[in-house]
Amino acid sequence: MKKLLASIVLLVAAFTVNAQSVSFKAGYTHSDVLVSPEPVNIFTPKETFHVGIVINDIQLSDKIGLQSELLYSMQGFKVAGLGNVGLQYLSVPLLLTFPVADGLKLLAGPQVSYLINSKIGVDDLFAVSYKGLFHDFDASAVAGLEYKVTDKVSIGGRYSLGLSNVNKDFVIGNNQNFSDYFQMKNTALQVYVSFGFGSSR
Template sequence: MRNFFLAAIAVMSFGVVNAQDIKFGVKGGVNLSNFTGDIEDASSKVGFHVGGFAEFKLSDKFAIQPELLYSAQGAKFEDSFSKEKVSMSYLNIPIMAKYYIIDKLSVEAGPQAGFLLSAKSNWESSYNGKVASGKDNIKDIFKTTDFSFNVGAGYDFTENLSAGLRYNFGLSNISDSKEGGKIHNNVISLSLGYKF
């Protein structure tokens, strides 16, 4: 996994050297995140992402776009007696290869490394009419790094303003539990970007 990410960095470096046009920008938007793997009753949680990017245009059709994003992710759980919201924050570094199908419409794909900043659980349970609730720091049960892969599409409304839709599927196990179960992050992101 790390070799794959290093290869992507090498491709990006080649792109930077050969870039015909470089634009910097900011982006932000909504996340719909969830967990998959050896886990039950997980449902999607709404979060957000915000950060910056640089687009290195190699030709009229092809570009490399590294990004640095703060991303609020996680999942929700609920049964007859309890409900829980797991809120996680990551510093994500995607490196996207973009191909412009037509002048303003592009498709993209690329790897992503994520670094866990925080993980918290807000829970509530009821038993025999009694309700209990709490907030716990659960960062120690998750791994500090996450490797994943992105696919998506983008549309440039103007030379500066753009929108994008991206699906991020986790490749690595984020659980640090000794019980042996595997958990993966999955995130759908809708964003608006502005190029300077």
């Protein structure tokens, strides 16, 4: 998995060097976690943010483009009565783009994320770093819409659904692992603005 992420990052870097149009993006993230089975309703969403760069559409055909990104993404969730879990990811979405209407396009594709750090505490300010509970890598499916406001400015929204269990196997008693009981998958709703530089898209 590490080799896969490294290959994807190198691919994005190569696209960036050769791309005629690159954008900076930043926005709001409504982050949550799907727990199956959820023992009680104790997990609630966390409001965070994401920033990064976008390599704008590399045309694969007249109607299909490829948009790659490199993002720093804050995610996580809250646990009632216990505090806050913050997950800091380096995320690489590789999205196919399809025109829907004038200036509007649909985006969909996979995303691979690497866990840079995780913090557990009362909130993001009063928290300690601890990566022992979560896997380093996460795979997601992403879909959303993006609208070009001007040649240089776009707004968009997307949803990502985790495909992999992010909680690690660790023994909780009788030689049984935590993940034998609970599967945890990241989800996120993102709204953003991107600002292009370089030649027109």
